[in-house]
Amino acid sequence: MKAVGFTQSLPAIDPHSLIDFETPTPVPTGTDLLVEVHAVSVNPVDYRVRRDMGPANLGTRILGYDAAGVVTAVGSDCTLFKPGDAVWYAGELTRQGSNAQYQLVDERIVGRKPATLDFADAAALPLTLITAWEGLHEQLRVRHGGADAGKKLLILGGAGGVGSIMTQLAKRLGLTVISTASRPESVAQCQSVGADLVLDHTQDLKAQLADAGHRSVDLIFSCAELDGYFQMATEILAPFGGLCTIVAPNKPVDLGLFKVKALRYSHEFMFTRSMFRTPDMIEQHRLLTTAAHMFENGDLRGTRSATLGPINAANLRHAHAQLETTHTLGKLVLEGWA
Numbered sequence: 144m145k146a147v148g149f150t151q152s153l154p155a156i157d158p159h160s161l162i163d164f165e166t167p168t169p170v171p172t173g174t175d176l177l178v179e180v181h182a183v184s185v186n187p188v189d190y191r192v193r194r195d196m197g198p199a200n201l202g203t204r205i206l207g208y209d210a211a212g213v214v215t216a217v218g219s220d221c222t223l224f225k226p227g228d229a230v231w232y233a234g235e236l237t238r239q240g241s242n243a244q245y246q247l248v249d250e251r252i253v254g255r256k257p258a259t260l261d262f263a264d265a266a267a268l269p270l271t272l273i274t275a276w277e278g279l280h281e282q283l284r285v286r287h288g289g290a291d292a293g294k295k296l297l298i299l300g301g302a303g304g305v306g307s308i309m310t311q312l313a314k315r316l317g318l319t320v321i322s323t324a325s326r327p328e329s330v331a332q333c334q335s336v337g338a339d340l341v342l343d344h345t346q347d348l349k350a351q352l353a354d355a356g357h358r359s360v361d362l363i364f365s366c367a368e369l370d371g372y373f374q375m376a377t378e379i380l381a382p383f384g385g386l387c388t389i390v391a392p393n394k395p396v397d398l399g400l401f402k403v404k405a406l407r408y409s410h411e412f413m414f415t416r417s418m419f420r421t422p423d424m425i426e427q428h429r430l431l432t433t434a435a436h437m438f439e440n441g442d443l444r445g446t447r448s449a450t451l452g453p454i455n456a457a458n459l460r461h462a463h464a465q466l467e468t469t470h471t472l473g474k475l476v477l478e479g480w481a
């Protein structure tokens with residue numbers, strides 16, 4: 144089968160940073176599905192692994208987490224899917240990835256593809272959707288069904304892949320969403336996915352909030368490096384508020400600042416369940432299944448902003464380079480193997 148991988152950490156613009164190669168098609172065992180990959184999307188984790196983690200012990204390491212495709216074979220312990228099922232998933236950090244014509248993936252982290260989304264639109268979503276969903280419900284403890292309607296959520300970096308789906312999830316539960324963006328295009332992206340107010344993260348956020356009549360927020364979800372925002376977060380969070388970050392701080396943070404208001408601090412990492420084979424790993428299958436209905440009902444809409452052509456090394460190098468600017472809007476997708 145065709146695949147795209149890397150053997151050494153090189154800048155994205157280097158023609159050897161990602162290479163096209165042929166490798167045997169794997170055979171599923173246990174709870175693994177073999178999926179024929181139709182489309183993939185690219186996330187910051189792709190370039191972070193290429194740039195910072197290297198090929199590990201995988202030989203030519205195949206990147207790619209988000210994918211949509213069709214199941215072609217199943218392991219002997221599979222009960223959730225059968226050959227012919229169209230699926231979407233975000234894969235695992237430590238296994239060979241989705242930038243291959245066929246991929247093995249544990250069925251417990253796979254969902255049925257929404258019928259109303261084509262493969263490209265479906266591939267844009269799983270990783271960011273799982274991150275936002277787990278961040279909102281498990282870390283920030285926002286309840287399903289609208290019991291937290293009216294709470295104010297500040298999203299640091301609302302126009303990217305995660306922010307674009309987090310905004311939609313929070314809005315449909317009745318939260319007031321205040322997003323941040325630094326450019327006219329990213330402001331427009333935040334507004335198009337439903338943000339009530341957009342602030343500029345290159346300027347004083349506390350002052351902008353006050354100017355807009357908000358003395359505090361209940362929750363903060365950080366899609367950006369937290370270091371420059373941490374002090375401000377402790378000042379604007381209301382008592383018993385919560386801060387969830389999906390980017391680890393570069394420097395130690397002073398959690399003592401959270402005491403007086405009894406604030407909560409948490410990390411969301413969407414690979415935790417698969418990485419540690421947690422007993423509740425199947426929650427990601429359930430989450431993707433529930434979300435599929437939400438897309439089919441029109442409650443959520445896709446976040447794909449561009450399709451960069453078929454899945455090959457040249458197009459993936461271009462996608463990595465674009466994503467590494469940290470100013471992407473929505474999601475970048477590659478589709479087909481032509």
Ligand SMILES: NC(=O)c1ccc[n+]([C@@H]2O[C@H](COP(=O)([O-])OP(=O)(O)OC[C@H]3O[C@@H](n4cnc5c(N)ncnc54)[C@H](OP(=O)(O)O)[C@@H]3O)[C@@H](O)[C@H]2O)c1
Nearest residue numbers: 187300302303304305324325326329367389411412413470
């Ligand atoms: N823990 C997890 O499970 C998990 C999962 C997914 C992603 N992540 C991480 O979360 C981050 C966001 O992921 P993503 O997929 O949304 O990335 P993305 O699509 O590349 O995000 C791009 C957006 O980030 C905004 N941005 C750039 N610098 C910013 C800053 N200093 N403050 C606030 N916003 C800023 C940009 O807005 P402007 O152009 O307007 O500046 C842009 O719209 C990445 O670092 C990624 O590695 C973690």
